[in-house]
Amino acid sequence: MKDIHIKFRIGKSIFFQAFAILLSVSCVIPLVAILLYILDAGFKTIRTNGFQFLTNLPKPVGEAGGGIANALLGSIIIITVASVVAIPFGILCGIYLSENRKSRWAYWSRLCVDILQGVPSIVIGIVAYFWLVKPFGGFSAFSGSMALAIMMLPIVIRSTEETLKLLPDSLREAAYALGMPFHRVILKVIVPCGISGILSGVMLSVARIAGETAPLLFTAFGNPYVSMRLDKPMQSMPLLIFNYATSPYNDWHDLAWGASLVLLVWVLLLNILTKIIARRWKVQF
Amino acid sequence: MESAILRSVNYNAYFGDNHVCKDVNISIPKNEVVAVMGPSGCGKTTFLRGINRMHELIPNATAKGQIFLNDEDVMEMHPIFVRLKIGMVFQRPNPFPNLSIYDNVIAGYKLNGIKLPKAERDRIVEHSLTRVALWKEVKDSLNKKGSFLSGGQQQRLCIARAVAMEPEVLLFDEPTSALDPISTSTVEELFHELKKNYTLIIVTHNMQQAARVSDRTAFFYMGELVEFDDTKQMFTNPRDVRTQNYITGRFS
Numbered sequence: 001m002k003d004i005h006i007k008f009r010i011g012k013s014i015f016f017q018a019f020a021i022l023l024s025v026s027c028v029i030p031l032v033a034i035l036l037y038i039l040d041a042g043f044k045t046i047r048t049n050g051f052q053f054l055t056n057l058p059k060p061v062g063e064a065g066g067g068i069a070n071a072l073l074g075s076i077i078i079i080t081v082a083s084v085v086a087i088p089f090g091i092l093c094g095i096y097l098s099e100n101r102k103s104r105w106a107y108w109s110r111l112c113v114d115i116l117q118g119v120p121s122i123v124i125g126i127v128a129y130f131w132l133v134k135p136f137g138g139f140s141a142f143s144g145s146m147a148l149a150i151m152m153l154p155i156v157i158r159s160t161e162e163t164l165k166l167l168p169d170s171l172r173e174a175a176y177a178l179g180m181p182f183h184r185v186i187l188k189v190i191v192p193c194g195i196s197g198i199l200s201g202v203m204l205s206v207a208r209i210a211g212e213t214a215p216l217l218f219t220a221f222g223n224p225y226v227s228m229r230l231d232k233p234m235q236s237m238p239l240l241i242f243n244y245a246t247s248p249y250n251d252w253h254d255l256a257w258g259a260s261l262v263l264l265v266w267v268l269l270l271n272i273l274t275k276i277i278a279r280r281w282k283v284q285f
Numbered sequence: 286m287e288s289a290i291l292r293s294v295n296y297n298a299y300f301g302d303n304h305v306c307k308d309v310n311i312s313i314p315k316n317e318v319v320a321v322m323g324p325s326g327c328g329k330t331t332f333l334r335g336i337n338r339m340h341e342l343i344p345n346a347t348a349k350g351q352i353f354l355n356d357e358d359v360m361e362m363h364p365i366f367v368r369l370k371i372g373m374v375f376q377r378p379n380p381f382p383n384l385s386i387y388d389n390v391i392a393g394y395k396l397n398g399i400k401l402p403k404a405e406r407d408r409i410v411e412h413s414l415t416r417v418a419l420w421k422e423v424k425d426s427l428n429k430k431g432s433f434l435s436g437g438q439q440q441r442l443c444i445a446r447a448v449a450m451e452p453e454v455l456l457f458d459e460p461t462s463a464l465d466p467i468s469t470s471t472v473e474e475l476f477h478e479l480k481k482n483y484t485l486i487i488v489t490h491n492m493q494q495a496a497r498v499s500d501r502t503a504f505f506y507m508g509e510l511v512e513f514d515d516t517k518q519m520f521t522n523p524r525d526v527r528t529q530n531y532i533t534g535r536f537s
Contacts, residue, residue: 102344168379170375170377170379171381171382173342173379174375174379174380174443174446175381175396176339176342176368177337177339177368177373177447178368178372178392178393178396178397178446178450179364179365179366179368179393179397179450180365180396180397181365184396184397184398189381189383193381193382193383283382284382284430284433
């Protein structure tokens with residue numbers, strides 16, 4: 001009787017474990033399926049068009065040898081400008097929040113950052129449209145960058161804050177006891193010790209905005225030519241994918257898949273880089 | 286006292302409404318080891334942190350009164366100057382984990398942006414590490430990170446870091462409570478060495494340690510300085526009944 005009881009329990013345990021494994025494996029399926037599909041479609045594009053599609057400009061429908069150079073360059077410019085604006089702001093704000101955990105102002109700004117993180121990207125796009133596009137009388141890459149910068153901010157701020165919060169207080173005390181002024185404690189001790197976490201947050205935020213489409217729809221707008229001017233419309237990868245994938249032409253569908261692959265590899269590389277940085281520059285206590 | 290290097294006059298410290306140090310008056314003579322003992326929560330660590338203005342870094346913490354370092358009131362000085370003249374070693378060893386052993390010793394100069402010629406830096410590092418009896422152990426691994434050392438070595442590294450700034454007074458906040466007995470005795474031996482050049486104030490929970498290492502002992506109870514006297518005198522013939530009760534173990 002007792003034996004049967006125990007066997008029943010063991011059976012139940014095995015069943016439960018199998019169920020857990022099954023479900024966790026099935027979680028991987030969507031990601032793997034998407035990856036495989038994009039890899040397959042993307043490589044088909046590369047086979048038919050060659051790697052030149054990275055450096056060629058889009059061609060009219062029907063003409064062979066179109067490319068995504070304008071979108072690639074556009075994305076790089078837009079994201080760089082967004083990073084230049086958002087990263088210093090974000091890191092400084094994160095430092096403030098972690099150094100002043102209990103002040104009233106920190107409480108409110110932390111709350112605002114949390115809410116900002118939840119604001120839908122399309123809403124940020126509309127706001128950028130009304131604040132930057134309309135007053136200046138036209139779509140511009142700069143307004144797109146600003147919209148993306150706003151999206152980056154909460155990620156950078158929170159990751160900086162969380163990283164620095166984990167540093168022990170004894171580290172700050174050691175620095176203060178040597179007579180270091182606040183700015184040196186921050187720049188020479190706190191930030192170097194938390195650099196791996198801060199950089200991870202920065203990388204992840206760049207990866208996050210690389211694929212954002214909604215805020216760019218009515219800010220950077222898109223451009224069929226190569227443009228380097230921040231005050232004019234500029235093409236970007238997600239916009240190109242959106243425009244080409246919704247078009248009725250097969251060539252353009254192919255280019256959209258190629259661009260998707262490029263975007264995917266980009267995000268993947270950033271994620272791997274983040275992991276490497278986090279491990280390499282991690283400070284041991 | 287004729288050659289007092291540090292003197293507090295009616296020093297009071299608070300955490301919000303909590304009065305932790307009550308009218309502390311003490312005169313600490315130069316080149317002596319002073320042990321500060323007392324039960325938990327008696328204000329001894331707060332007093333110690335008040336001396337180099339570390340107390341006020343805690344939110345809501347305030348202090349009143351005067352503390353004179355060579356007749357200069359540290360409460361009126363900028364905290365940065367105070368902390369350059371009064372070094373501090375903490376309960377847990379806290380070397381900078383991102384710096385090498387060499388850079389940890391020189392941290393007070395390097396991180397404060399004080400430029401020194403290489404020869405001078407080398408001299409300070411060797412001198413400071415020799416002072417804390419760590420030079421022989423680490424002289425071949427000066428470029429390794431300070432956090433790879435053992436706990437006792439790390440604590441001596443932290444003392445070297447404080448010594449490198451050539452302060453006038455060194456404060457120790459329970460410097461051996463996170464160390465094993467062997468490291469503890471190494472650090473205690475250091476106190477005898479260090480008092481030739483500095484004045485040492487050591488907060489300790491451990492009465493035996495106070496008796497072993499100090500020339501004078503201060504006994505704090507409930508935020509008051511109950512008694513401050515020659516260590517031998519204090520342990521053999523205390524004047525206050527509270528001191529006597531504490532030393533004989535009636536309360537702790």
